[in-house]
Amino acid sequence: MRTLADVFRETLKERGIESIGTLSKRFRKSKNKLQDIAIEIVHGKGAIFHVPEKTAVAWDLNGKRVEGSYYAYAPLCMKDKFEMVLSPEELRSKLPKWPCFVIDLSLWDKHSQKEKGKLCLQINQSYGLLRDYFTGRELAVTWANDEFKSMFHGPLDRITPYNGSTAEFLRERGIDEVVLLDPWAEEVLSEEDFNVKAFVIGGIVDTSHDKKLTPKIGEELERAGIKVRRRKIVLRGDIIGVPDRINRIMGILLKMLVERKPMDEAVYEFQEPLHARWRLRKELPRRVIRYRINGKDFRVVERELFEEYSKWLKIRWTDFVRVLRELDLVTLDEKRIHRLNKLSTPRLINGKLYRVILLKKAAMLCYNC
Numbered sequence: 001m002r003t004l005a006d007v008f009r010e011t012l013k014e015r016g017i018e019s020i021g022t023l024s025k026r027f028r029k030s031k032n033k034l035q036d037i038a039i040e041i042v043h044g045k046g047a048i049f050h051v052p053e054k055t056a057v058a059w060d061l062n063g064k065r066v067e068g069s070y071y072a073y074a075p076l077c078m079k080d081k082f083e084m085v086l087s088p089e090e091l092r093s094k095l096p097k098w099p100c101f102v103i104d105l106s107l108w109d110k111h112s113q114k115e116k117g118k119l120c121l122q123i124n125q126s127y128g129l130l131r132d133y134f135t136g137r138e139l140a141v142t143w144a145n146d147e148f149k150s151m152f153h154g155p156l157d158r159i160t161p162y163n164g165s166t167a168e169f170l171r172e173r174g175i176d177e178v179v180l181l182d183p184w185a186e187e188v189l190s191e192e193d194f195n196v197k198a199f200v201i202g203g204i205v206d207t208s209h210d211k212k213l214t215p216k217i218g219e220e221l222e223r224a225g226i227k228v229r230r231r232k233i234v235l236r237g238d239i240i241g242v243p244d245r246i247n248r249i250m251g252i253l254l255k256m257l258v259e260r261k262p263m264d265e266a267v268y269e270f271q272e273p274l275h276a277r278w279r280l281r282k283e284l285p286r287r288v289i290r291y292r293i294n295g296k297d298f299r300v301v302e303r304e305l306f307e308e309y310s311k312w313l314k315i316r317w318t319d320f321v322r323v324l325r326e327l328d329l330v331t332l333d334e335k336r337i338h339r340l341n342k343l344s345t346p347r348l349i350n351g352k353l354y355r356v357i358l359l360k361k362a363a364m365l366c367y368n369c
């Protein structure tokens with residue numbers, strides 16, 4: 001999917017402009033200069049001008065530093081001084097119809113004041129992610145009441161707050177089908193879902209993963225006549241390990257939608273050790289080898305599993321050890337496990353496979369260690 005920076009780049013190229021600078025120090029630290037300059041133009045703050053003398057600093061259309069340019073971004077108030085070569089209206093007229101990303105705040109009143117604060121923060125962070133690709137205006141916040149507006153510290157004038165319901169918002173825009181991101185959904189989000197005109201994320205902050213609130217948003221939309229594709233984001237087939245904060249879900253969606261990243265990679269990018277540990281707690285018990293040594297039971301996992309899981313879970317060694325402790329597991333390297341296995345006799349005890357090692361052999365093992 002084309003980003004705002006792509007559209008800006010193409011428009012400049014069409015006009016024969018190969019590099020642009022600025023008349024101030026603005027944007028010098030920006031990581032995505034073209035995108036950030038285009039955002040300001042789209043929001044009507046500035047334009048591209050032809051300047052009589054080369055700017056001190058300039059960048060080519062890939063954002064690489066070049067010697068000065070005769071084209072510069074400057075605030076609109078400069079329009080009487082220099083010749084404008086790309087106005088906000090002109091750039092806006094080139095924008096494709098990007099999808100809407102709706103955060104549905106219908107459950108706003110179910111949140112405590114602290115949670116409402118977190119919701120506002122996550123919405124602001126979602127705006128930050130969207131503006132890295134599009135204009136930010138694609139972020140719609142529905143059921144946006146006065147309390148939300150007063151608590152939201154982000155740029156309200158650069159997003160689309162909407163007082164009414166999500167269904168009303170969609171109808172006004174002629175949208176009759178959406179993808180609802182829903183951890184409780186049966187189906188996994190896929191490329192086939194990327195053709196919808198709106199994605200809906202539940203404006204929900206919770207500490208309990210058992211709460212089943214997102215489906216209610218879907219039911220409400222369906223009652224209002226909107227077709228809802230409920231879709232979940234998973235990591236290797238399971239929602240455990242997928243971060244559930246609104247902004248992280250937005251980030252994963254954007255990585256998949258715009259950058260065409262596979263779901264597992266997108267999830268990894270937005271995962272924190274906390275989420276990775278959730279998943280590790282589920283994974284490690286499946287890999288346990290049970291030993292009964294001199295009548296004492298040990299649950300062992302291979303040390304090498306750390307490297308294996310680090311490939312798709314954002315864990316550090318300390319996270320691995322923490323989960324081992326919580327699950328009362330010990331870790332041994334492959335070689336040692338191999339040696340233990342050679343000394344042991346497999347036996348079914350209470351329906352579980354144990355490797356039993358006798359006293360004499362255990363002593364030998366200690367001697368060998």
Ligand SMILES: C[S@@+](CC[C@H](N)C(=O)[O-])C[C@H]1O[C@@H](n2cnc3c(N)ncnc32)[C@H](O)[C@@H]1O
Pocket residue numbers: 180181182183184200201202203204205206208209210211212213214215231232233234239242243244245246249
């Ligand atoms: C904190 S989660 C809410 C989870 C909550 N337990 C519930 O009632 O569904 C906030 C929003 O993020 C999105 N979300 C979180 N995890 C998701 C996942 N694995 N797949 C799809 N969407 C997800 C949903 O839109 C959800 O409404």
